[in-house]
Amino acid sequence: MNPLHLLRCPKCAARLIKSAPRRYETLVEHCTDPNGDFGDPGARPTLQCSWPGCQTHGIGAYWAQDGEGPFVKVFMSGIRWIDGNSGPLESFHRDIKTKVRPTP
Numbered sequence: 001m002n003p004l005h006l007l008r009c010p011k012c013a014a015r016l017i018k019s020a021p022r023r024y025e026t027l028v029e030h031c032t033d034p035n036g037d038f039g040d041p042g043a044r045p046t047l048q049c050s051w052p053g054c055q056t057h058g059i060g061a062y063w064a065q066d067g068e069g070p071f072v073k074v075f076m077s078g079i080r081w082i083d084g085n086s087g088p089l090e091s092f093h094r095d096i097k098t099k100v101r102p103t104p
């Protein structure tokens with residue numbers, strides 16, 4: 001089984017499931033190619049929460065297949081993420097959001 005399918009929602013802990021392909025820009029892409037000189041990667045597979053009642057659906061939250069995201073404007077959403085972290089449970093991106101802090 002693909003371990004990426006074990007990622008869980010950072011709001012309700014339900015499994016993240018495959019969602020519609022969408023266009024988004026990762027942080028690495030934003031930093032390395034801010035003007036899009038290397039081309040548009042186009043729509044790519046995404047993940048969303050599997051529980052239809054989850055608040056993340058209300059703001060249209062989705063994640064990249066490796067858990068990066070969510071790719072929505074979440075700061076004003078009022079969503080209270082588990083442990084204040086919007087990275088999916090069991091993901092690398094949750095881990096770095098916990099351990100990497102900006103310097104004061």
Ligand SMILES: [Zn+2]
Pocket residue numbers: 009010011012013014049050051054055056
């Ligand atoms: Zn959820």
